[in-house]
Amino acid sequence: MTPDDQSPAGTAAIETDVFVAGGGSTALFAALLVARAGHSVLLVTAEPEFEPAGAGISPLVAPPTLGLLAEQGLEEEILGSGQRVLGVDDHGPAGLLHGWRYADFPGITRPYGLTLPTGTLVQALLRRLRAEPTATVRTNARVTAVDQDDNGVLLTLTDSALVRARYAVAADGRRSPLRDLTGISLHEASFGRPGWLVAAPVVPDREPVALVRHPAPQVLFTIPTPNASMAVVWCPGPQQAEALGQGDPEVFAAQIKAVDPELSDWLGKVRDRTSPVFRVDFSMWQAASWRAGRVLLLGEAAHGLHTLGGQGLNQSVQSAASLAHALDDALTHGDPSRAGAYERIRRPFVERLQELQWSTPALRSYSAEPPARGAHEDFVDVMTNLQPELAAQLRTTV
Template identity: 60%
Template sequence: MTTCEPDPTGLEADVCVVGSGATALYGALRSARAGQSVVLVSSRPEFEAAGAGISPLLAPPTLGLLAADGIEDALTEAGQRVLGVDDHGTTTMLSSWRYADHPGIARPYGLTVPTGTTVQALLAALRAEPRATVLTGESVVAVEQDEAGVRLGFERPSGRAGGAPLRRRVTARYAVAADGRQSALRELVGVRLEVSAFDRPAWLLVAPAVPGREPVLLVRHQAPRALFTIPTPGPSIALVWSPDRDQGEQLEQGGPATLAEQLGDVDPELSEWLVAVAGRTSPVMRLGFSLWRAPAWRVGRVLLVGESVHGLHTLGGQGLNQSLQSAASAARAMADALTLGDSGAIDDYERVRRPHVERLQDLQWNLQALGYDTTPPVKGAHEDFIDVMTSLHPELVAQLEGSGVRG
């Protein structure tokens, strides 16, 4: 890796990735491993520290991709295994499955891993790539492009009171906006997100793990109330509770004790456990949910990747998984366009990924567990997501294997 100080004469690379998170780092790593010179520019002065952040579930297909890139040991060491899903309805178990039951699955478990740990594992791998340059503390402020390439302008504060910002220019064949939902690069190329907000919030609490429970993603859906718990490192559990309409305000006032009370007839064992571990849990945190998408995933030579272009509800645990899979697809499309001289290959990214992600969003938008419908559920909340939780979609596999997505 090369470390650079701001330099007005600028840098040149095949690919410039803008972003600070796992999606940006993974996309940059895939491009570097495919033989491209890469500059990753993060607006943050530092990357998230190992162990910091929330712990999303990395599903086996994504773990398989990461493992193929040598990113596994640190995740396994810090992560918590999740063996499958138990979806309970009002009176019966609606769906129960284990990753190990799926033949050919990349790993017989998912892993919940702190985002900072994933970030640091990817950063270490990227830093080991001789053709990768990592810059921090520089914000993208300008972009222009033509048929030959894209020129990005970055600024960082001078560090002196009243001093003019330091400027840098990066010239690349392609640029990637992997800078999240508030993407500055997406704004600069004029793409507006279309946002659909769910009218139902949920409340999150992290508590020590309930002793003796199998480490699975557990749902108790007593419509309209829905409880989701997932094992996280610690060992602990992350609990997401969607109460009835009138219970939310009580939760805001009463915190973990009120939550324990509300769970009394939904999961009595957990309710008692929350009382027993009072003072050892996180506060109750309100979560709002929305889906977002964009009318275009590419503007000329700028590709929009991950949460800069698609956002999912947490149900199904796909936000980070789909972002990392999009990063792999985009890197492959750029590599094919650059090395095969096949400029049409750049369209593979949107062609492969957009219908897939938008289908997941449509499924989520219509899920009973995410609304206030009181009809007793007849289907497990995750049943529509079993495919994405256990395998990569066929179009992505074909693209990554180079077996002709344009058929």
């Protein structure tokens, strides 16, 4: 790579401090933080348009993640579009296994999590990124080749444009083309137990909490989502899974009758306002490393968690804060080794969560034993607190 790299059309390479591939919240948040630290950033997404407000799934954004978004001035806007979730009730066959409310935690900054459409968060971040003078956003483009040396990364885009960046970030999702071009391998494993997902109007007069029922081996999960809706995830027993096949709504409602009769009857009443029943195959994946030279992996390009832990987006956004801080440090001091703090701090933490999920029998087998302590108990800490090492990293001045 030389300073006078030229595209085939003869135009000089575009220079930027940080190149980000991806158009989801994780990519946008990382790019926004890099730009606000005063560095130039070019974000490139393969799609012609960003996800519109209100579209997409509505993940539960936990208080520590809300705190990071609040620091960038986003909280007020997203609060108006999200649904507050006050805590979790986790029931076994004999009653409540574990129930908790965010408000029970002394010193918690927000006594709620927020379910929020991914498109709403994308648009809120995109507006702020576009307002940054050092940020450039491009749609409809992909990286086709990557090369790097001690000074930076040279990326070729689909329209033959060349980009010379000090660092490149692959936040381009599970199938990350930039990760593959960089030569980082991915280990993937299926949890082997599918779930079926439905979005429907929320059951009236229920407290807005995530509700888990484990008659074992079945698991039923409901969570309130914006606009008086809810998401229902049903992980049936093996024979029931066969009967459910492609997701007949009547079979779905009949199967959950024994577990939550009120919900089953309600789904019958609101059938015309209920989404199709989707099958979800849960899996876990880990990139062999989160960094190769000056290319860093972020979000689902680096890791995948089981959906029922509610941590995929949370951990990705929290990692974006770590990555942006590490890159600011590396760029400010002209020292690439400082970028290594990101993987050092975040990877063991996220991989520990993955191991926790992988060792939970209810997620991986048709175990007839409900989890003794409630499936979400092990996750309470990450649902309420920022990783202490990340909090310490973010407190340090670059």
